[in-house]
Every structure is written in structure tokens, then in C-alpha cells.
Amino acid sequence: MPELPEVETIKNELLPHVVWRTIKSVTLYWERMLRQPSPAEFYSGISERKITGLSRRGKYLVFKLDGGGCLIAHLKMSGSLLIGRDSPPEYTRAIIHLDDGSNIFFRDPRKFGNLQLVKDSVTVLCKLGIEPLSPDFTPEILYDSFNKRKAPVKAVLLDQSLIAGIGNMYADEALFTAGIHPSRPANNLSRTEVKRLHSALRDVLQKAIGNKGASVNTYFRPGGEQGTAHSHFRVAHRGGKPCPACGTPIQRIPIRHRGSYFCPKCQA
DNA sequence: CCCGGAACCTGAAGGC
DNA sequence: TGCCTTCAGGTTCCGG
Numbered sequence: 551m552p553e554l555p556e557v558e559t560i561k562n563e564l565l566p567h568v569v570w571r572t573i574k575s576v577t578l579y580w581e582r583m584l585r586q587p588s589p590a591e592f593y594s595g596i597s598e599r600k601i602t603g604l605s606r607r608g609k610y611l612v613f614k615l616d617g618g619g620c621l622i623a624h625l626k627m628s629g630s631l632l633i634g635r636d637s638p639p640e641y642t643r644a645i646i647h648l649d650d651g652s653n654i655f656f657r658d659p660r661k662f663g664n665l666q667l668v669k670d671s672v673t674v675l676c677k678l679g680i681e682p683l684s685p686d687f688t689p690e691i692l693y694d695s696f697n698k699r700k701a702p703v704k705a706v707l708l709d710q711s712l713i714a715g716i717g718n719m720y721a722d723e724a725l726f727t728a729g730i731h732p733s734r735p736a737n738n739l740s741r742t743e744v745k746r747l748h749s750a751l752r753d754v755l756q757k758a759i760g761n762k763g764a765s766v767n768t769y770f771r772p773g774g775e776q777g778t779a780h781s782h783f784r785v786a787h788r789g790g791k792p793c794p795a796c797g798t799p800i801q802r803i804p805i806r807h808r809g810s811y812f813c814p815k816c817q818a
Numbered sequence: 819c820c821c822g823g824a825a826c827c828t829g830a831a832g833g834c
Numbered sequence: 835t836g837c838c839t840t841c842a843g844g845t846t847c848c849g850g
Contacts (some may be wrong), residue, residue, distance in 0.1 A: 551845065609844075626844050660827050662844070701821065710845080718843065806822070808843065
């Protein structure tokens with residue numbers, strides 16, 4: 551499931567294949583994946599547009615197009631963007647046909663992902679909070695974000711309007727690294743704990759990018775390869791297995807309907 | 819503003 | 835073996 555490190559990897563590896571290419575057309579096999587505009591406006595608006603840039607914001611991918619506007623993709627749970635020249639893989643929901651004969655296959659078994667063509671990306675991205683790897687993301691900012699929130703710290707970390715790009719896996723990993731129980735009310739954390747969490751978040755995300763993301767389920771890089779970040783997970787998706795620090799079995803509890811993995815001894 | 823729950827989807831996994 | 839139920843989770847929307 552693509553979170554910030556996975557989307558960053560996709561952006562990095564897709565970029566050399568698509569920038570300065572022209573989109574000949576787009577095929578939608580599942581029109582409901584298109585959020586805006588209408589299919590007719592989309593088809594006419596996307597054809598013969600040159601891709602002048604590719605960037606990531608939170609978990610969104612933004613294809614900048616010449617003449618203004620951009621194509622924004624969200625992979626949600628199960629989406630991948632695969633570059634290829636052959637027939638589309640199973641579960642392909644859309645194909646972006648490029649002018650050199652290659653294609654971007656939007657593969658998405660669960661049909662949660664979406665595409666949208668907009669004039670100004672701000673209209674979509676304005677709801678997002680700070681980028682956790684930007685220099686502007688400081689322990690003070692994190693502390694202030696937690697200040698009025700009594701919801702479980704795990705739930706607050708997943709709030710994209712505060713911090714953009716953290717998902718279930720990396721929230722669990724960062725909380726373990728910082729030694730903080732996921733159910734703790736966010737506004738109950740001390741300054742020291744918030745500082746530890748801030749540092750843990752950056753560390754966990756940066757290392758996962760170095761490992762090209764985590765292929766726990768259906769995540770593939772644009773060339774079809776998997777990432778290796780999941781093999782370094784210490785608690786995420788490791789229910790029942792021993793904590794790497796103390797050997798206590800990793801527990802799994804639901805927080806806001808999301809499986810949350812943690813060590814009951816190391817995380818107070 | 820803050821919080822929690824349902825809805826959107828379908829393949830995989832588990833129960834009987 | 836096979837049918838049925840449950841689970842997985844990012845985001846949006848809605849009600850309290």
C-alpha cells in the first residue's frame with residue numbers, strides 16, 4: 551500500500567520515462583476512477599499534452615502538463631503505475647499512451663485509486679498538511695499539531711491535513727522507534743516524546759525511500775520490481791512475532807478500524 | 819473545531 | 835472441495 555516512501559519511489563523511477571513525453575491518449579477501463587472532469591472533457595483535455603514535470607505531494611502524484619494544468623493520481627490501497635510496451639497486466643484500470651509507444655499502466659485490483667485532470671493542483675492539494683521530510687517540519691510544529699488533539703496519537707499521525715504522506719505502516723514503525731504506545735492521546739505526549747517521534751518519523755521515511763518502499767501487498771515499482779523496506783519492519787505487519795528489542799510478542803489492536811502493531815513492553 | 823463511523827472496492831484468508 | 839464471512843485500509847463524507 552503506497553505511502554510517502556512508495557509514492558516518492560514511483561515518482562523517482564517514473565520520471566525519466568515520462569518527462570518531456572507527450573500523452574497521445576488515455577484509456578479508462580473503469581470510468582469511476584475519474585474524479586474530475588467529465589470523461590468527455592477528460593479525453594479531449596488530456597490528449598496531445600506534453601508532460602513537463604512529475605512531483606509528489608503527500609501520497610499524490612502530480613503530472614505537470616504544458617499549457618497549464620496537471621493530471622493528479624492517487625494510488626490509494628492497491629494501485630501501481632507500471633511502465634511498459636506490451637499488453638496491460640491484469641487489473642489494469644487505465645492506460646496512459648505515450649508518444650514513444652510506451653504506456654503507463656494504472657493497475658489497481660481494488661479500484662480505490664483515482665485520476666483527476668485539473669487546471670490548478672492547489673485545488674486538490676490545499677487540504678494537505680506539512681511534508682514530513684521538509685525543513686519546515688520541526689518538533690515544535692508537531693507538538694502544536696498534537697496540542698488540541700486528544701485522539702490516539704496513531705490516528706492523528708494518519709490525518710493528512712496535519713502531516714501529508716504518513717500511512718498505517720510507517721506510523722506504526724515510527725511509534726515503535728520513539729517508544730510511544732499508539733493509543734496514547736496525542737495531546738498527552740511530552741515535549742521529549744514528541745521530539746523523539748519527530749526524529750523517528752523522518753528516520754523511518756528516509757530509510758524506506760532508500761529501500762525503494764515496502765512491498766507488503768500489491769505495491770510494485772514502475773519497472774515491476776518490488777521494494778525491500780518491508781524486510782526491515784520491526785512491528786508493522788508482524789503480529790505475534792518477537793519484538794526485535796525485547797522479544798515480547800508484537801501485539802495488534804484496532805485503532806480507528808486500522809490494524810496497529812506495537813510492542814506492549816517497549817511502547818508505554 | 820474535533821471526533822468517530824460508514825462507504826467505497828475486491829482478492830485473500832479463515833471457518834465450517 | 836466449496837461456499838460464506840471477514841478483513842485489509844486511504845480518503846471522503848456525514849452526524850454528533
